[in-house]
Amino acid sequence: MxxxxxxxxxxxxxxxxxxxxxxxxxAAKRFEKAGFxxxxxxxxxxxxxxxxxxxxxxxxxxxxVAFTIGRKWRPxxxxxxxxxxxxxxxxxxxxxxxxxxxxxxxxxVETYGGGIWHSWFDRDxxxxxxxxxxxxxxxxxxLVKVDKPLLRIPTLAIHLHRQSNFDPNKEKELFPIAGxxxxxxxxxxxxxxxxxxxxxxxxxxxxxxxxxxxxxxDMKERHHPQxxxxxxxxxxxxxxxxxxFELVLYDVQKSCIGGFNDEFVFSPRLDNLGMTYCSVEGxxxxxxxxxxxxxDTTIRLTVCFDHEEIGSQSAQGAHSNLMxxxxxxxxxxxxxxxxxxxxxxxxxxxEGDDATAYEQTCSRSFLVSADMAHSVHPNYAEKYEPxxxxxxxxxxxxxxxxxQRYATNSPGIVLLQECARSAGVPLQLFVVRNDSxxxxxxxxxxxxxxxxxxxxxxxxxxxxxSIRETGGTEDVGYAVRLFADFFQNYGILEPRILxx
Numbered sequence: 001m002x003x004x005x006x007x008x009x010x011x012x013x014x015x016x017x018x019x020x021x022x023x024x025x026x027a028a029k030r031f032e033k034a035g036f037x038x039x040x041x042x043x044x045x046x047x048x049x050x051x052x053x054x055x056x057x058x059x060x061x062x063x064x065v066a067f068t069i070g071r072k073w074r075p076x077x078x079x080x081x082x083x084x085x086x087x088x089x090x091x092x093x094x095x096x097x098x099x100x101x102x103x104x105x106x107x108x109v110e111t112y113g114g115g116i117w118h119s120w121f122d123r124d125x126x127x128x129x130x131x132x133x134x135x136x137x138x139x140x141x142x143l144v145k146v147d148k149p150l151l152r153i154p155t156l157a158i159h160l161h162r163q164s165n166f167d168p169n170k171e172k173e174l175f176p177i178a179g180x181x182x183x184x185x186x187x188x189x190x191x192x193x194x195x196x197x198x199x200x201x202x203x204x205x206x207x208x209x210x211x212x213x214x215x216x217x218d219m220k221e222r223h224h225p226q227x228x229x230x231x232x233x234x235x236x237x238x239x240x241x242x243x244x245f246e247l248v249l250y251d252v253q254k255s256c257i258g259g260f261n262d263e264f265v266f267s268p269r270l271d272n273l274g275m276t277y278c279s280v281e282g283x284x285x286x287x288x289x290x291x292x293x294x295x296d297t298t299i300r301l302t303v304c305f306d307h308e309e310i311g312s313q314s315a316q317g318a319h320s321n322l323m324x325x326x327x328x329x330x331x332x333x334x335x336x337x338x339x340x341x342x343x344x345x346x347x348x349x350x351e352g353d354d355a356t357a358y359e360q361t362c363s364r365s366f367l368v369s370a371d372m373a374h375s376v377h378p379n380y381a382e383k384y385e386p387x388x389x390x391x392x393x394x395x396x397x398x399x400x401x402x403x404q405r406y407a408t409n410s411p412g413i414v415l416l417q418e419c420a421r422s423a424g425v426p427l428q429l430f431v432v433r434n435d436s437x438x439x440x441x442x443x444x445x446x447x448x449x450x451x452x453x454x455x456x457x458x459x460x461x462x463x464x465x466s467i468r469e470t471g472g473t474e475d476v477g478y479a480v481r482l483f484a485d486f487f488q489n490y491g492i493l494e495p496r497i498l499x500x
Contacts, residue, residue, distance in 0.1 A: 070296025085308035089115030113309030282483025369443030375460035395426030
């Protein structure tokens with residue numbers, strides 16, 4: 001059985017995206033290839049955006065918004081939105097990371113999100129992230145991804161630790177080893193290997209150069225020289241050009257297809273690059289036909305936020321002004337002024353009063369909050385409510401919670417079911433057990449902030465928040481088709497499922 005081609009493409013996406021910065025870069029490349037034009041928040045959009053156009057923008061390099069404008073768009077019309085997030089639990093390099101213990105070089109790391117931290121032990125780890133580089137008088141962002149295994153967090157031998165549970169102390173026992181301290185003596189950043197000669201060289205340089213005031217301690221004092229050497233080598237720059245960075249640890253073992261019949265995706269960061277990929281490809285798929293936007297009265301929009309795993313409270317998170325600001329600017333965009341389009345949809349704002357266009361757009365729009373869901377676990381089936389135990393490769397899961405940890409309600413289910421019927425993809429329902437905690441998503445917060453109808457869903461997976469997770473190959477294609485149909489048909493379905 002040949003592997004699912006959509007799943008193989010997703011594997012490539014994950015392997016290129018060890019951080020939110022890389023995920024946004026990967027998504028942007030796909031949008032560019034599909035004919036989307038880069039715009040910026042700081043610029044005026046009035047002279048750029050046109051009905052029939054395709055556009056994308058980024059914020060902080062870690063969140064991305066992409067949208068298309070129907071040729072029959074009018075101010076106040078609906079926006080069909082699929083929202084996901086780019087971040088995953090990980091270990092982040094501390095601002096001062098240089099550590100030494102018992103003859104080992106170690107890297108200081110900080111936990112990000114609610115990871116299953118014991119899964120990070122005994123893995124081949126490396127570094128990836130964003131580096132701020134001095135370029136003349138300017139400072140530019142460069143992305144780095146070191147493919148070589150550099151780090152490892154070793155477990156304690158069972159002979160020295162007879163306890164059956166394994167709950168490592170996150171401050172003392174999560175520091176990875178990076179080398180042996182004895183080797184560092186001859187391998188400082190820019191050193192020749194001759195300690196006496198290097199000391200003489202540094203002394204001469206200090207005498208020749210006027211000391212420059214630095215508010216923070218030098219990068220070579222804060223981090224091991226080898227870290228800086230490695231980054232500089234990857235980026236083909238001098239170590240002195242590195243001003244700061246945001247680096248995380250990632251597992252160099254690549255995402256892959258597995259199982260007897262290629263039914264599984266074994267991968268890091270399924271939560272939530274799985275839904276990031278599907279939302280990006282769903283939007284692109286929906287406009288592959290050159291005439292796809294000719295009769296569309298809506299805006300089709302995909303947004304992938306950073307920082308969902310830590311509560312979305314950031315300038316680039318779902319609780320920021322990113323989505324309200326974008327929708328507000330889009331809601332007042334003028335439509336085509338030709339006679340044919342003027343007769344095609346409701347005349348909103350024609351008298352120059354767009355004061356309520358934003359509110360009208362929010363009330364007509366719909367958000368699909370896309371975040372991975374739980375598959376039933378064969379070894380822990382009792383942890384699931386028997387009637388709500390999603391199966392892998394059986395379709396995208398609609399997530400429901402009476403206490404509004406998810407924003408789903410019945411009109412939304414009806415809408416999504418119609419999209420799934422048209423796309424020919426199955427759906428499943430999930431409710432957590434009453435005696436079990438329930439996670440949440442970007443859905444409820446955005447629904448409250450925008451006053452927008454919202455539904456939560458995601459593809460089923462195992463081992464959520466582990467360094468290595470498991471999903472279904474068929475579910476990737478199901479979600480792409482579902483999102484594409486949602487984008488294509490929301491303008492038609494919206495007035496048929498109206499509950500004020």
